[in-house]
Amino acid sequence: MILNYLSLSIILFCLGLLGVISRRNVFTVFMSIELMLNAANLTFVALARLHESMDGHVLALMVMAVAAAEAALALAVVILLHKHKGNLDTNVFSLLRG
Amino acid sequence: MVSTILFSAFSVLAVAGAAGLVLLRHPMNGAMSFIITLISLAGLYALLSAKLIFAIQLIVYAGAIMSLILFIIMFLNIGEKDLPDESSRWYYFAGGAVVIAPMALFLLKVVNRLPGGDTQIVGNGFGSVKEVGKVLFRDWLLPFEIVSILLLVALVGAVVLAGKREERA
Numbered sequence: 001m002i003l004n005y006l007s008l009s010i011i012l013f014c015l016g017l018l019g020v021i022s023r024r025n026v027f028t029v030f031m032s033i034e035l036m037l038n039a040a041n042l043t044f045v046a047l048a049r050l051h052e053s054m055d056g057h058v059l060a061l062m063v064m065a066v067a068a069a070e071a072a073l074a075l076a077v078v079i080l081l082h083k084h085k086g087n088l089d090t091n092v093f094s095l096l097r098g
Numbered sequence: 099m100v101s102t103i104l105f106s107a108f109s110v111l112a113v114a115g116a117a118g119l120v121l122l123r124h125p126m127n128g129a130m131s132f133i134i135t136l137i138s139l140a141g142l143y144a145l146l147s148a149k150l151i152f153a154i155q156l157i158v159y160a161g162a163i164m165s166l167i168l169f170i171i172m173f174l175n176i177g178e179k180d181l182p183d184e185s186s187r188w189y190y191f192a193g194g195a196v197v198i199a200p201m202a203l204f205l206l207k208v209v210n211r212l213p214g215g216d217t218q219i220v221g222n223g224f225g226s227v228k229e230v231g232k233v234l235f236r237d238w239l240l241p242f243e244i245v246s247i248l249l250l251v252a253l254v255g256a257v258v259l260a261g262k263r264e265e266r267a
Contacts, residue, residue, distance in 0.1 A: 001217055005142065006209045008109045012116050012135070014202040019120040021197075022190035024182045027125035027171060031132050034163070035116055038139055041151075049146040052220055054233045060151050061234070064158055065245045069252035071163045075170045076259040082174055088125075089182035 005046035013039035026081070026088050030074055037067050101145055108145070111138040120191075123181065125171050129164065136160040148225040 012035060019032030041060045048056025078088075085092050111134055118131030140155040174180075223229045234242060 003209055003212060004105060004109070005146070006212075007206055008112065008142075010202060010205045010209065011113055014198050015113070015116040015120055017198055018191065018194045022187060022194040023120065024184055024187070025123075025125055027167070028119065028128050031119055031125075031128060031167065035119060035132065035135065038136065038159070041155075042139060042142060045143055045146050045148045045151055048148070049217060049220070052218065052224070054225065054230050055237070057148055057151050057225060057230045058234050058238045060148075061154065061230075062238075062241060062245055064154060065249060068158065068163055069249050071166055072256040073252050073259070075166060076256040078170065079174070079260055080262070087182070088174075088176065088180060091182070 002046050002050045006043060009039045009042040009046070012036075012042070024090050026078055026090050026093070029090060030071075030078070034067060034071070037063055104141065104145055108138040108141040111135070112142070123184065124178075125176065126168070129168055129171060133160055133164050136164065146225075147220060150225060150227050150230045 016032045016035035016039060019035065020029055023029055023032070041063050044056040044060045044063070046056075048054060048060075081093055082088065115131045115133070115135030115138065119128045119135065122128045122131060136155065136159050140152050140160065143152040143155055
């Protein structure tokens, strides 16, 4: 029963990973990262249900807080990059190249 | 029986939404299908009797974070010409699938070998605000405070970054 939830979480995580490595639109890459965080959350909650302890719920809350902080910062960076480069292509954002 | 049917429906919706996010070209369509994934994940949390996480998933994730992302997508006013040229993305999909599929199959095999997937019926208070709050403020107090500092720093940083004016233009 719980194993089905874990399998679903693995599938969602791999879809997010596929989105990160194969897409070039910065918004899609960002939402794929959120998808991976959500897959991790599903694992936490499913294992908390299996062990009947609520530590997993607290960890899921922490992951959501980190995701909110990440969303706020990443979107500010995206606005700045769009202002500077006028583009949403992740291949254009190569400021660290020597 | 009802829970099995609900689990199947929610998991099919979640995987379909995630596939839409990865496959659709415009980020607005991707965000809309990602919201389907988030809401069906909230349903799965409810099936796992995590009541607080269910509510927070709906309010914070599907509500706050996704509306922030949608607001920024609309703010930047992305048209067809602003999208990066992704005509070769099917090759990237094929290559990525070749890399990821062995890992996914390995993990699925490991997970299905785990012992004891059956669950007992839990008490009425499991996952409620009161019980999770007790665990949060008794065992996880220091991580909770660190997360609050992290949120403060992230918000200040976002305001500083987004409010930056161009002096030299």
